[in-house]
Structure formats: C-alpha cells, structure tokens
Amino acid sequence: MQHPDVDLFVIGGGSGGVRAARIAASHGARVAIAESANFGGTCVNRGCVPKKLMVYASRFPDQFKASRGYGWSPTESVFNWHDLITHKDTEINRLEGIYRTNLEKSGVSIHADHAEIVDAHTILLGLSGQRVTAGTILIATGGHPTRPDFPGNELAITSDEAFHLPELPERVLIVGGGYIAVEFAGIFAGLGSEVTQVIRGDHLLRGFDTEVAGILAEHQARRGIKLVRGQSLQRIVQIADGLRATLSDGLTLDVDTVMLCTGRAPNTRGLGLANVDVKTNEHGAIVADRHGRTNVPSIYAIGDVTDRLNLTPVAIREGQAFADRLYGGLTVPDFDYEMVPTAVFSTPEIGTVGLPEHIARERYPQLKVLKTKFRAMTQLFGGLEDQVFVKVLIDGPSDKVVGLHLLGDGTAEMAQLIGVALTANATWADFRHTVALHPTVAEEIVTLKG
Incomplete structure (x- = not known):
C-alpha cells in the first residue's frame, strides 16, 4: 500500500497494544491507537492491579493476628469497604493517566474511539466517522468475562463488577475453580464475608499442579471457605433478603452476591473481522502464529484476543516482539510459553x-x-x-x-x-x-x- 496515513494502527489500548504502539513508535514508525474504554485494559482497570490491591487488603487480619507473637498489641481494627474502593479507584485513575501520557510522549496518535476494520488497510472510527489507512493493523483487544446462560444469570456479577460493589457482601457464592475464582474467594473471606465456592470438578485450578491445588483447598477450608465440588449453578432468584441460588443437585444457597468466574472470551465482536475474512477458531479467538500473523498479511493479533496464554506479561512480550521484528528489524527469539x-x-x-x-x-x-x-x-x-x-x-x-x-x-x-x-x-x-x-x-x- 502506498502512502498510508500511518504505518501501524493498533486496536486496543491494553498492556499488549500499548507496548506494541510505543515500541513501534520508538523505532520510527508512524503509529495510531484506538481504545473505546480505559487505557491499560483489563489488567490495570478490571484485573491484575486492583485485584492485587484487594488481596493485600484481605491479608491484614492474618498480619494483625501474627503481630501478637512478635510482641505487638494491635488496637481494634475496623475495615471500611468504601475507603478501600475509593483509594483503589484513585490509584487506577492515576495508572490509566500514565498509560495515556506514555503514549503521547512516544508520539502515538490516540483515538478514544471504537475501531472497526473496513478492509485490510483501513480502519473506521465509530464516533468520529474518520477513516484511517494503515500499512499494518494490530488487534490487541483482549477478552471479557463470560456469563453462562441460565435463569437469573443477570442477577450475578463477574469480576468486572466485583471491583465496584457498593458494599462488602456478608454472604458470597463464587462459581468456578480457576485462578480468578480462587483469588476472589480469598479476598472476600479475608475481608470478612462468608464464602461458598462451587466447582464442577473435584479439584481447584484445573491445569495447575493438582497437589498444589489440593493443599490450597485445605488452607481455604481453614479460612472458612466452603468448597462444594461436582456441582453447577442452575438458577438464581431474588428473595427478600438477597439471592437464592440453586445447584444441580437441588441444594439452595441464600446469599447476598453471586459471582460468576466461569471463563473469559476474546473481544472480537464489532471488529469487522468478517469484512476481511480474518480466521477465528471455534471460541471466537483470532488464529495467529507465534509472531502474531493472521491469515491476512497486513493484520496481526496479540494477547488474550488470540486465547493462547491469557496473561498480561505474555501480551506485553508479544507486543514488544511484534514491534521489534516489524519496525526495529531485530531478530527476536521465540519464547517458550x-x-x-x-x-x-x-x-x-x-x-x-x-x-x-x-x-x-x-x-x-x-x-x-x-x-x-x-x-x-x-x-x-x-x-x-x-x-x-x-x-x-x-x-x-x-x-x-x-x-x-x-x-x-x-x-x-x-x-x-x-x-x-x-x-x-x-x-x-x-x-x-x-x-x-x-x-x-x-x-x-x-x-x-x-
């Protein structure tokens, strides 16, 4: 393509997309990026960072207890959910600002807009109606929590909403056994909630070492987390004092909050992939090789949207490698997933x-x-x-x-x-x-x- 508006257009302002944009610009490429929500993506806004802050908060009761053995006599401590959430939001806003600032300092053109692929070299911005041509398009739109289809599923929350609850629930039902479910079970239990966790199988953390997962389950039980194995959630109804959840064996649980941690899906809807026949798999993830190349030569994809190894540092590494290869002329060795x-x-x-x-x-x-x-x-x-x-x-x-x-x-x-x-x-x-x-x-x- 001759004389495109930019050399690289990145769709998605999460960790991977921002890294790719900044590194490509540092190599002299003309780069634009579009993000329709918050820069920093899931990790900064609805994932790793706020979750880790809440994990830290949930561990203080153990620290208070242990301090007595070290000679301290801690005064009575009172937890305030509103203070935690307010302070967390302040920090997240600060970090998102840093992401924007770093893009600007790198010379990347920023579009707070939804981007749709029109053809192999053209992007349409939804709000402004502007069309931008690019030599290469990089898709780095990440993923989102899934919500299984069952009666009353709209009454449940996912990890996205867990960071913005108006108050700490007294009784929480967490559905799922992956790392997000396990982490939030620990967070809520540590902060004082009564937690029940329901899993389909016999073990937590499918894919991890089963012995480690088993020892973790023992520690969860010691912290008062009730683990229900071999069950699935069938229905949620509103009752006078909260929610009533019915499991597959007919058991009912009355709780204040039901949190669904049943998987994530790639953010590929509305990207215009069908306009250029970008290949996706049965789960909707973009099919890309180890270097991010799709079946369309001018279009690449990295991070969770490819549904390979959905971790922020992996998306960052893929974004860096992509930019170094294409715009830095560097030989970047493949890394072992x-x-x-x-x-x-x-x-x-x-x-x-x-x-x-x-x-x-x-x-x-x-x-x-x-x-x-x-x-x-x-x-x-x-x-x-x-x-x-x-x-x-x-x-x-x-x-x-x-x-x-x-x-x-x-x-x-x-x-x-x-x-x-x-x-x-x-x-x-x-x-x-x-x-x-x-x-x-x-x-x-x-x-x-x-």
Missing part, C-alpha cells in the same frame, strides 16, 4: 514455572519428584497455620528441571527468578551448586534432597 512464570494470588499464594506433574510424567518417563512441606518461621512464630510447599520436577536422564511449584507467602516473587533459571535450561545440579541464603524460605529449594 510452557516456561512462563505464573502466580495465583490466593492466600497463601502460588508461584509456578514449567510443567505440572501430570503432564511432566507423560513427557518424561524417568521423572524425579522432590518435595517438602513445612511451616515457615514467620508463620510458626506468629501462631499461624499456613504452610509452605515446594515441589521440583526433574527429568532423570538430563537432570533438567522441567517444573517447579511453590505455595506459601512470597512464592510469586520467587517464581519470577526461578523462571530465569528454567528458561536458561538449568539442571538440578545447578540448583544444588547454588549456596543457600539463610534464613529464608527460598533456601529450601536448593537444599532439597532426593
């Missing part, structure tokens, strides 16, 4: 890198499993019951560490650095040759004996 460090901000939290045991056993017949479980010094001295769990998975013949799974306070921070080691193909001998840092929880990893 199986070695992406992942955290679940439950209480206690989970940090994991690599394969879970059930997959590792299929792939590595001579798998060695080393593990330990103990109470850390900080919990033991403070009179808390939380445990630390460490599991290392090693391919016997090569000695390569193929998975490392942690549960306990601070393990998400550990997983980030463990990810460096496993990405570098570290062997168990490399871990064992590393001097332990004492006294820490992390030293238990390098001192494990098998």
Whole structure:
C-alpha cells in the first residue's frame, strides 16, 4: 500500500497494544491507537492491579493476628469497604493517566474511539466517522468475562463488577475453580464475608499442579471457605433478603452476591473481522502464529484476543516482539510459553514455572519428584497455620528441571527468578551448586534432597 496515513494502527489500548504502539513508535514508525474504554485494559482497570490491591487488603487480619507473637498489641481494627474502593479507584485513575501520557510522549496518535476494520488497510472510527489507512493493523483487544446462560444469570456479577460493589457482601457464592475464582474467594473471606465456592470438578485450578491445588483447598477450608465440588449453578432468584441460588443437585444457597468466574472470551465482536475474512477458531479467538500473523498479511493479533496464554506479561512480550521484528528489524527469539512464570494470588499464594506433574510424567518417563512441606518461621512464630510447599520436577536422564511449584507467602516473587533459571535450561545440579541464603524460605529449594 502506498502512502498510508500511518504505518501501524493498533486496536486496543491494553498492556499488549500499548507496548506494541510505543515500541513501534520508538523505532520510527508512524503509529495510531484506538481504545473505546480505559487505557491499560483489563489488567490495570478490571484485573491484575486492583485485584492485587484487594488481596493485600484481605491479608491484614492474618498480619494483625501474627503481630501478637512478635510482641505487638494491635488496637481494634475496623475495615471500611468504601475507603478501600475509593483509594483503589484513585490509584487506577492515576495508572490509566500514565498509560495515556506514555503514549503521547512516544508520539502515538490516540483515538478514544471504537475501531472497526473496513478492509485490510483501513480502519473506521465509530464516533468520529474518520477513516484511517494503515500499512499494518494490530488487534490487541483482549477478552471479557463470560456469563453462562441460565435463569437469573443477570442477577450475578463477574469480576468486572466485583471491583465496584457498593458494599462488602456478608454472604458470597463464587462459581468456578480457576485462578480468578480462587483469588476472589480469598479476598472476600479475608475481608470478612462468608464464602461458598462451587466447582464442577473435584479439584481447584484445573491445569495447575493438582497437589498444589489440593493443599490450597485445605488452607481455604481453614479460612472458612466452603468448597462444594461436582456441582453447577442452575438458577438464581431474588428473595427478600438477597439471592437464592440453586445447584444441580437441588441444594439452595441464600446469599447476598453471586459471582460468576466461569471463563473469559476474546473481544472480537464489532471488529469487522468478517469484512476481511480474518480466521477465528471455534471460541471466537483470532488464529495467529507465534509472531502474531493472521491469515491476512497486513493484520496481526496479540494477547488474550488470540486465547493462547491469557496473561498480561505474555501480551506485553508479544507486543514488544511484534514491534521489534516489524519496525526495529531485530531478530527476536521465540519464547517458550510452557516456561512462563505464573502466580495465583490466593492466600497463601502460588508461584509456578514449567510443567505440572501430570503432564511432566507423560513427557518424561524417568521423572524425579522432590518435595517438602513445612511451616515457615514467620508463620510458626506468629501462631499461624499456613504452610509452605515446594515441589521440583526433574527429568532423570538430563537432570533438567522441567517444573517447579511453590505455595506459601512470597512464592510469586520467587517464581519470577526461578523462571530465569528454567528458561536458561538449568539442571538440578545447578540448583544444588547454588549456596543457600539463610534464613529464608527460598533456601529450601536448593537444599532439597532426593
């Protein structure tokens, strides 16, 4: 295409789209971006950031309790939901402003508008009616929570609405067993709600290491979270003092809030994909290769809209790599999606890198499993019951560490650095040759004996 208005038009102002736009502009490309909602996307506005702030808030009761073992006599503490939400909103507004400012400083043209693809090189902006031509179009529109179809589903909330509840519910029913459900169960329970969690299967956190998930379920029960297994939600009706939820076995639960954490779907509606025949899969996700290329040569896609590994840092990495390859002329190595460090901000939290045991056993017949479980010094001295769990998975013949799974306070921070080691193909001998840092929880990893 000759003389387009811009070299790159990015649809979606979340973490991945913003990174791609900024890096492309830094390489000298003329870049425009469109976002119809809030810059920063799900992570900043309705996901990682506000959720982590609420996780921090929910852990204070444990800290108050433990402080007595350390000689403190804390005065009576009163939690105020309104103060938390107000402070959270202030912080989110600040962060969204930073995203906009960084785009402006990079020279990216910003459109607070809905963008629709008209043809392989043309974007139509819904509010202004402006048409913008582009050499390349990048779709980075992310995803949204799904709402299963059953009677009364409109009475439930999703994670989007959970950040804006007018008050802390006394009784909460959470439907789903994934990381979002687990995290919000911990948040509400920690803040004082009575929490029931309903899952279809037998285990929390499908896809994660089942042993770690089982230990987390034990800790949830200790915190008063009631887990109902093998059931699904069939109906919700309004009653005088809240909501009545009916499960598949006929059991009814009277609660104040029902939160649906039953999956997410790609944001592809209204993008005009049919206008250019961009290929999507059976779930509506855009089909793209490891470099983000779709079946239309001028159109790329990254992040959750491709429904591969729906994590903010993955979208950022994909956006950076896309811009470096196309506009920086750089050779960017593919990264291993199986070695992406992942955290679940439950209480206690989970940090994991690599394969879970059930997959590792299929792939590595001579798998060695080393593990330990103990109470850390900080919990033991403070009179808390939380445990630390460490599991290392090693391919016997090569000695390569193929998975490392942690549960306990601070393990998400550990997983980030463990990810460096496993990405570098570290062997168990490399871990064992590393001097332990004492006294820490992390030293238990390098001192494990098998």
